[in-house]
Amino acid sequence: MLDRLEFLVSEAFTALRRNTWMSFAAITTSCMALFLLGGMAFAYRGIAGYAETLPSKLEVRVFLVDKRTDFETKQAMEQIGKLKGVRKVALVTKAEAWAKLQREMPDITKGISNPLPDAFNVSLSDVDEANKVAASIRKMPIVEKEGVKYEGETQALLSQTLTLLRWVGSALGGLMLLTSAVLIYNAIRMTIVARRREIRIMSLVGATRSTIVIPLLIEGIIQGAIGGLIASFLILAGHQLLIRLMANFAGFIRVGSLPLVLVFGSLVALGALYGLICSMFAVRDPRGIA
C-alpha cells in the first residue's frame, strides 16, 4: 500500500519537475486567484464584523439633554413608541453605553471620563419611515440639537465598501480562477503529452487506469495546494501591511487579527480541491490516455 503510494507520488513529482514552466504558470495563477478570493473573503469578514458593532439600519439613536425630568423622559418614550414605523424604544443610560464602549474598545476609552449622554435606542419596523420618525423626534425638547443619528455616514460607506469589495473581488477572483483552471488543465495535458511514452508502456504492460491517472491527479492537487499556500502567505503579508498603514491613523479603525489556521487551512484545501477538479477534467478527456 505504502509502496504503491510511493510509486504514484514519485510519478507525480517527476512530472512536475519535467514540466517546470507549465507547473510554474499553473501555480502562479491559482495562487493569484486564491489570493484575490481569499483576501476578499477575509477583508469582507473583517469589515462585516466591524459593521455589526455599529447601529443597524433599522435603528435610530437619540441623544438626550442632561437637564430633564424622569417624567419628561417617560412621556417622550411613550410618544416615540406611538409613531408610525417604530417597533420599540429603549433607554440606554450613559453609564450603560460607556460600559459597552469600554468593553469593545478598551485602548481608546482608557483614562477618559464618560463623555456620552443618555440616549434612546429606537428600533424601526420600517426603514422607509426613518426620515419622518427622525423629524418628529428632533422636535422634542429633551432631544439634543443634532441628537438624532440613524443610518450614519460610516454605515453607508461601509455598506458601499462591502458591495464594491464583493463585486470587484468576485469578478477578479473569478477571472483568475478561470485562467488558472485553463492553466492547470493545460499543465496536466502537457504532462500527458510529455509522458506519453511512460503512459503507453504502463498501459501495454497492463497497468490499471488508476495507476496511470492518479499521478496526474496528484500533480494537479499539488499545483493547486502550492498556489493556496503561497496565497496564504500573501494574505498574511497584506494583513501586516494594512496594520502598519493603519497604525499611522491611530483612530477608530482597528485592523482585526487574522485567523491564521483558517486562512492557511481553507486556502490550501481549496487549492488542492481546485487542482483535483481541473486535473480530473484533463484526464477525462480520452484523447491523451490509451
Added chain:
Amino acid sequence: MGLSLTDPNLIVLRGTLGFLAGVANIEFKGVCVEYGKYVRALTDVSFTVEKGEFVFFVGRTGSGKSTILKLLSREVQPTRGTVSFDGLDVSNMPERDVPSLRRRMGIVPQDFGLLPRKKAWENIGYAMRAVGKRRIEVRKAIEPILENVNLAHRADAFPTEMSGGEQQRLAIARALINSPQLILADEPTGNLDADHSIEIISLLQELNQQGATVLVATHDLLVLEKFSQHRVVTMEKGQISHA
C-alpha cells in the same frame, strides 16, 4: 474436391478441432477492422492458434500484420467479428478488464518503447512498479529477467548506449515481467542485421519452448528461411492468403 489451404471451411474445421481438443488458444472469427471510413485494415480474417504454437505473420507493409497483434492486445477493436484469447472475448470485454488481459501477454512493440532516461534495469523496474509489484519483488526479479535475454551485463546501460539487438532484447525482457502465456512481437527484427535477427528469433523460440505461445509479425524473408519449421500465416491486403 480441390480443398485449398485457405478454404474457409478448412479453417473453420481446424478451429473446431482445436476447440474440441481443448487447446485452441487464440481464435479470430470473421474479423474486419476499419480505421476511419475508408481504410480497411482487415477483411474477414479467421484463424486459430493453439497453445504453445510459434506463428509467423508475414506480408508486405500495410497488409494488416500489426493490426492482428493489436486486436489481441486490445489496442484495436474489430469493426466486425470476434477475437478470443484463452476463452475470453477480447473484442467485447469491458475496458476495465483490459489491464488484466494485458498482464497475461507480453507485448513487444515495433519501436521497442524503451524509456531513454532510464537504465536497462530501470526500464524493467518501472514496468514492474506500474503493474503493482513491490520494490523488493522488483529487486529480486530483475536479474533473472535480464539473464533470460542475456542482458545481465548491460543492466546499467541506457537504451541509447545499447545496440539495436540489445534494445530489442530489453524490450522482450520487459514483455516477460508478467510471465506471459502469449508473446506478441511486432517486426522484432525490423531494425537488425542478419546475425542479430537470428539471435532475436532464437530467443523468442526459447521462450516458446519454455511454454509461451509466440506470434511474430515480420516481413523478413531471411528469418523465415532460417526458421522454416514454424507455421507461417501469409497476409495480403488485409486478408489471409495462405495459412
